Amino acid sequence: MENEKFDIQKELEVLGDFTTISSVPQPVPYVYGQTLVKLMKKDDRIVSLCADVQWPTENDYIKKHFPDRYYQMGIAEANMMGVASGMAKTGDIVFAHTFSAFTNRRALDQIAMQIAYPKAKVIILGFLPGIATNLGVSHQAIEDIACFRSLPNMNIFEPYHETQLLPVIEMALNSSNPAYIRMKKFDKMYTDLDKTIEIGDPQILKEGSAVVIFACGMTVDIALEAASEINEKYNHKISVVNVFCLKPINEKSFAEIINNHKHIISIENHNVIGGLGSILSDIIATKGLNAQLTKLGVQDTFAEGAETDYLFKKYEISSEAIIKIYKNLKKK
Helix, strand or coil: CCCCCCCHHHHCCEEECCCCCCCCCCEEECHHHHHHHHHHHHCCCEEEEECCCCCCCCHHHHHHHCHHHEEECCCCHHHHHHHHHHHHHCCCEEEEEEEHHHHHHHHHHHHHHHHHCCCCCEEEEEECCECCCCCCHHHCECCHHHHHHCCCCCEEECCCCHHHHHHHHHHHHHCCCCEEEEECCCCCCCCCCCCCCCCCCCEEEECCCEEEEEECCCHHHHHHHHHHHHHHHHCCCCEEEECCEEECCCHHHHHHHHHCEEEEEEEEEEECCCCHHHHHHHHHHHHCCCCEEEEEEECCCCCCCCCHHHHHHHCCCCHHHHHHHHHHHHHC
């Protein structure tokens, strides 16, 4: 599959992302849309459901290519999940699309009873992850990972780079469990694939000593930026780990990384309760590991509508926050 290239001139459409507040929206490629269309061309069991958010979830592109396998469900997420379950039971592979905040908040009962419990072949795509939207609290998903982690049979993925998008979707397709994919809109089409990732395993992006940063999704680039600055200013290489798969978790692999470091930092675009930081806390506690953990993320509070950069800095989901922690550790 990876040898087949996208014909950008033929396939690519551009659309201004309506979630931006820029007066001149910048066009972005349909990275996810093209990926799903590519898979739909290979497997006629794949169908797409959308809860009336076709443009920001790139379903307008999917509808154009497969109008007979695209279903507009309206602003009715709970109903969409029930329909998705029913279609899956008839042999379809269902991709259900909405915003991250509208998955667990509006449809958790249906997801639990009709998708997770019977292990229906449904892959839920949640766009606008965390607080990275100016649409405010109603659209900011700070508890979705916590909710989906607590459901048996549910896999959770969050690709941080466009080269991980197709491999992550294939992991979801190849699993016997349903899945939730926390999805950002990528602004660049991939030309190759990240073949290094394995379901459940952490991905080590930088190897260092004493300090390790665990990050997921949009916070991975922040962690890499902080690590580079620490290396430049303090001549100290620290480790950076990408947690693209938040469930299932290979606890042994995580424990080995934690054991090789004295200080652990987690950074996530999510509430620090129930997300990545809690995953690491559980591993440290249950394995009896001797490690100090500092959690960066939304500190159990609601945010507000503003630009992503402003929100991330205000709630200390930033390279500056990581460097501040590092400097305090260095003093000790």
